[in-house]
Amino acid sequence: MSLQTLLDRYKNHYAAIAGQHSHDDAAALAVGGEFYTIGALEYYLLKAHGLNESTHVVDIGCGTGRLAAQLASRKHPHYSGFDIMESAVSYARDLCQMPAWKFGVTAGLKVDVPTGTGDMACFFSVFTHITHEHTFLYLKEAARLLKPGGLVIFTYLEFAVHSHWDAFAKAVNNFGKDAEPVVFLDCAGITQFANHLDFEVLALVDGDKPTFAIEEELILGPCVIMKDRGNLGQSIAILRKRVP
Numbered sequence: 001m002s003l004q005t006l007l008d009r010y011k012n013h014y015a016a017i018a019g020q021h022s023h024d025d026a027a028a029l030a031v032g033g034e035f036y037t038i039g040a041l042e043y044y045l046l047k048a049h050g051l052n053e054s055t056h057v058v059d060i061g062c063g064t065g066r067l068a069a070q071l072a073s074r075k076h077p078h079y080s081g082f083d084i085m086e087s088a089v090s091y092a093r094d095l096c097q098m099p100a101w102k103f104g105v106t107a108g109l110k111v112d113v114p115t116g117t118g119d120m121a122c123f124f125s126v127f128t129h130i131t132h133e134h135t136f137l138y139l140k141e142a143a144r145l146l147k148p149g150g151l152v153i154f155t156y157l158e159f160a161v162h163s164h165w166d167a168f169a170k171a172v173n174n175f176g177k178d179a180e181p182v183v184f185l186d187c188a189g190i191t192q193f194a195n196h197l198d199f200e201v202l203a204l205v206d207g208d209k210p211t212f213a214i215e216e217e218l219i220l221g222p223c224v225i226m227k228d229r230g231n232l233g234q235s236i237a238i239l240r241k242r243v244p
């Protein structure tokens with residue numbers, strides 16, 4: 001799929017939602033809803049992997065700012081967020097009110113972050129909608145912008161996790177209707193990507209298992225209550241850029 005097709009799909013998706021909901025509801029729904037809970041889970045996941053005051057977080061596919069809002073509420077000093085959707089980026093920027101942060105629109109493969117300056121590059125629910133080649137190129141971009149020892153943290157869908165089947169079944173149902181494709185990854189593919197890009201695989205964690213520590217009770221959907229430990233639904237990959 002070309003980048004233009006991808007962008008057109010997202011524009012249509014955002015426009016369809018915006019036409020039916022209030023500004024804030026549309027901003028939440030456009031990235032999958034559960035704005036506070038998912039954002040908090042993303043934040044605690046980063047914290048579990050060493051996020052501290054000096055961490056420069058690069059959030060690629062930042063959407064309308066689920067993670068950014070969490071970091072802004074804690075006055076986190078170093079953040080750069082990018083998305084292909086200009087309207088999403090401007091919503092996130094307005095929401096966060098952090099003048100020292102950088103928000104930008106990306107054409108879909110590169111982000112405006114100087115080489116070797118990032119500590120954590122995150123892709124939350126981004127590789128679920130782009131091709132494997134595109135994912136690989138984005139990981140290469142992450143390798144460029146990270147400091148040695150920096151982390152890539154991303155979420156993905158995989159057939160090995162029973163609960164991810166629903167996402168695939170939905171895509172099968174919508175097949176032929178010009179719906180957003182759903183893309184699955186697996187441990188073998190991620191490990192290959194990591195080897196070819198000089199990343200170490202630190203963890204690949206099934207999305208349906210509570211794993212990382214959370215500091216508040218979080219309620220997801222109608223019936224999931226998380227205490228002490230959280231999970232994001234999608235599986236989680238943690239890769240580290242090798243130190244030469």
Ligand SMILES: C[S@@+](CC[C@H](N)C(=O)[O-])C[C@H]1O[C@@H](n2cnc3c(N)ncnc32)[C@H](O)[C@@H]1O
Nearest residue numbers: 010031061062063066083084085108124125126
């Ligand atoms: C499901 S939303 C998740 C947003 C955000 N990461 C979060 O967790 O709230 C996926 C986002 O990825 C963005 N996106 C898709 N392809 C992209 C690309 N190639 N580069 C940057 N952003 C992209 C979409 O515009 C959308 O905002």
